[in-house]
Amino acid sequence: MKIFLIEPDTESYKFYVLDAQDPLADKILSFEGQSLINSWKPFRVNIFDGKTKSERNRREDFNASCFDxxxxxxxxxxxxxxxxxxxxxxSLKIITDNHRNFNYINITRKIPSLLYNDRNEIKDMYRSEKYKFIKDNVLNEMIFRDEILSSNYFVTERFVDNLKCDIRGILFKEVGEV
Structure with missing residues (x-):
């Protein structure tokens, strides 16, 4: 089974970035898998229009974004x-500057998924984006956070295969296999 990271499709689509003026947006970067549903306050994101002509000409018909x-x-x-x-x-409502209806997906599943001996191995995996996973811990998962690299969302083939929507705006980059 293949395991992927979610990354933006910046070649084809525009994407959302956090609104630097929104104090709630700063807090979102510190979330590590805790449930947010009971205390949720929507934060703002802005579409990145780009500076070059090719960046400005990217498509805006995306239905998923994940630049951060x-x-x-x-x-x-x-x-x-x-x-x-x-x-x-x-699924938590956010506010977009272009008035599109989008939600932030907060993943609350945090598991010990990485196979490593020391912190240097984790750093090497992070830099190379080639991860070793504990097979028994990820075999039945679809989408999860690792307990150490809790800001990353890892998805499995099962997750990708189960999505019926045509996903536009993100890519699934293979980073490991079990």
Whole structure:
């Protein structure tokens, strides 16, 4: 089974970045898998229009965005699908500067998934984006955070295969296999 990281498709699509003026946006980067549903206050994101002509000409018909590490934003239909296939996802409304309806997907599943001997091995995996996983711990997972690298969302082949929506705006980059 292959394991992937979610990354933006910046070649084809525009994407959302955190609004630097929104104090709630700063806090989102410190989330590490705790449930947010009961205390949620929407934060703002802005579409990155780009500086070059090719950046400005990227498509805006995306239904998923994830430029910032561990911050997955999706349209309500895709959000419903994700919440339906895993009980470890919370769908939380955000505010977009271009008035599109998007939700932040908070993954609450944090497991010891990485196989390593010391912190240097974790750093090497992070830098190379080639991870070693504990097979028994990830075999039945769809989407999860690692207990050490808790800002990353890892997804399995099962997650990708179960999504029925056509996903536009993100890519699944293979980073390991069990």
């Amino acid at each position: 590490v561990g911050l997955l934003y999706v349209t309500p239909d895709l959000s419903e699908e994700i919440v339906e296939i895993t009980k470890y996802a919370e």
